[in-house]
Amino acid sequence: MTSVLERPSPALPVARPPQHRWGGALWTAPPLIAVLLFAVYPVVRVLTESVTQSDGSRGTGTWSAVLGSELFRNALWRTVSIAVCSTAGCLLLGTFVAIVLAFAPFPGSSVVGRLIDTILALPSFLITLSFTFLYGTAGAVNALIMDVTGRDTPLIDFLNTPAGVIAAEITFFTPFVVRPLLAAFSQLPREQLDVAASLGASPLRVLRQVVLPEAWPGLMAGGSLVLLLTLNEFGIVLFTGAKDVVTLPVLIYTRGIVTFDLPGAAVIATVQVVLSLALYALYRMVFSHMIDRGRGGNDAVVEPI
Secondary structure (H helix, E strand, O other), X not given: OOOOOOOOOOOOOOOOOOOOOHHHHHHHHHHHHHHHHHHHHHHHHHHHHHOEOOOOOXXXXXHHHHHOOHHXXXXXXXXXXXXXXXXXXXXXXXXXXXXXXXXOOOOOHHHHHHHHHHHHOOOHHHHHHHHXXXXXXXXXXXXXXXXXXXXXXXXXXXXXXXXXXXXXXXXXXXXXXXXXXXXXXXXXXXXXXXHHHHOOOOHHHHHHHHHHHHHHHHHHHHHHHHHHHHHOOOHHHHHOOOOOOOXXXXXXXXHHHHOOOHHHHHHHHHHXXXXXXXXXXXXXXXXXXXXXXXXXXXXXXXXOO
């Protein structure tokens, strides 16, 4: 008697429950409603308020009055100039600090790195207050100089000027450049540095041709972020007490809170939003272009001497 192996019958397909088209919509509805309520609606409300005239009618009279005023033009120029100068200072100082921490470690460098992380968690006005305590007319540095030299007037008096605002913003926003650069430097293979050094390249040449090309995405990301933040910074300008330094955020505060000129404040706020969105779009274009170039395999090469 021979045994016969029976072929197993094919398994029947498992019936799947019918998919409801409304399931995805139900999941996307809450975040969409939140975005519309907390992000889109305030912007739309500002835009509609900016075309409201003093008699309650709709028109562009408020836009013409605000954009044609000398105060607005001066505030716009002051905002852009402070943001550009602060960003340039943050890039220079942040690049130097990141290079030292990454390639020239010293005793206590880890503590410095933790302090940089701590600054990121602090509000901006604390930096301004510390500047006042140190470099104000009645600060510790001026008191020391007056005690040593016998002066009757303070030697350092720059906090109430654009230079004081720029110095405070550089101090506060430099960590936003240091951190992306340190992350970029950590991805740099040590073998590239060793090969460049073995070919006889000087440290400055290695830095220029090997290190910095790899750090451009991080540098662009940190610089763009700092430019956006300094363009919209309000607390540092307010706490320095610089009455002659009127930026767009300060002008919005003055028009909307002090003088209750809501349509005028809405016009300036709209200009501020347009500037921020334009900078963000430019940042995305440049960053995507640099990513595409990086995918093309353009490795840094150091020619032998």
